[in-house]
Amino acid sequence: xxxxxxxxxxxxxxxxxxxxxxxxxxxxxxxxxxxxxxxxxxxxxxxxxxxxxxxxxxxxxxxxxxxxxxxxxxxxxxxxxxxxxxxxxxxxxxxxxxxxxxxxxxxxxxxxxxxxxxxxxxxxxxxxxxxxxxxxxxxxxxxxxxxxxxxxxxxxxxxxxxxxxxxxxxxxxxxxxxxxxxxxxxxxxxxxxxxxxxxxxxxxxxxxxxx
Ligand SMILES: CC(C)(COP(=O)(O)OP(=O)(O)OC[C@H]1O[C@@H](n2cnc3c(N)ncnc32)[C@H](O)[C@@H]1OP(=O)(O)O)[C@@H](O)C(=O)NCCC(=O)NCCS
Numbered sequence: 001x002x003x004x005x006x007x008x009x010x011x012x013x014x015x016x017x018x019x020x021x022x023x024x025x026x027x028x029x030x031x032x033x034x035x036x037x038x039x040x041x042x043x044x045x046x047x048x049x050x051x052x053x054x055x056x057x058x059x060x061x062x063x064x065x066x067x068x069x070x071x072x073x074x075x076x077x078x079x080x081x082x083x084x085x086x087x088x089x090x091x092x093x094x095x096x097x098x099x100x101x102x103x104x105x106x107x108x109x110x111x112x113x114x115x116x117x118x119x120x121x122x123x124x125x126x127x128x129x130x131x132x133x134x135x136x137x138x139x140x141x142x143x144x145x146x147x148x149x150x151x152x153x154x155x156x157x158x159x160x161x162x163x164x165x166x167x168x169x170x171x172x173x174x175x176x177x178x179x180x181x182x183x184x185x186x187x188x189x190x191x192x193x194x195x196x197x198x199x200x201x202x203x204x205x206x207x208x209x210x211x
Pocket of ligand 1 (some may be wrong): 071135136137139160195
């Protein structure tokens with residue numbers, strides 16, 4: 001198996017998206033030089049993965065990737081109800097490419113916790129999906145890490161996912177979500193938040209932002 005090697009499109013390092021940047025237009029030229037802090041030699045064989053804005057990807061290809069990762073029945077999941085009617089956050093959503101093949105996608109959405117005290121804006125992370133043929137090679141981690149570098153001054157993050165993955169690698173925990181309600185079935189242990197030290201309301205109903 002080739003060792004993955006990641007590059008990040010310069011676009012993603014800007015605070016806001018550039019308009020009209022087509023896929024490939026501003027790719028970082030090969031060789032990409034490091035993976036997990038280790039410098040790779042030019043001669044070392046590597047699986048070159050490029051991260052770019054999700055807007056570069058054909059929406060149909062994204063849907064096919066999500067079907068492959070989660071199954072075609074995924075649309076009925078509670079996570080989809082949480083962001084019904086919302087538009088994906090383009091500055092926090094990204095794609096992973098192996099050459100021109102889409103091998104990963106991460107989407108973020110504006111949502112809110114609605115409580116008696118008012119609405120608390122949050123960001124829903126997910127779906128995070130990696131092509132089944134390319135899973136367990138660091139692509140999920142690379143997309144999550146890149147997304148997290150852009151969230152420092154943003155709202156707290158929420159997701160429904162495996163704590164063994166999102167807790168261990170990215171610090172998502174269920175401490176503050178224990179009494180939240182969702183508009184559909186979910187496993188309590190998989191409702192996770194990453195607040196950056198902020199306190200979130202004890203109770204509330206999670207759902208799309210209003211108005
Ligand atoms: C979950 C997913 C996004 C992870 O991305 P990935 O590129 O395959 O995983 P990475 O290479 O970044 O991370 C691999 C590490 O995370 C662990 N890991 C991956 N998925 C995991 C999961 N669902 N639960 C626990 N640990 C997991 C692996 O064991 C591995 O650990 P190691 O580094 O100690 O060996 C990807 O596998 C995927 O799309 N899966 C299908 C959708 C799914 O099942 N999602 C469930 C979580 S919401």
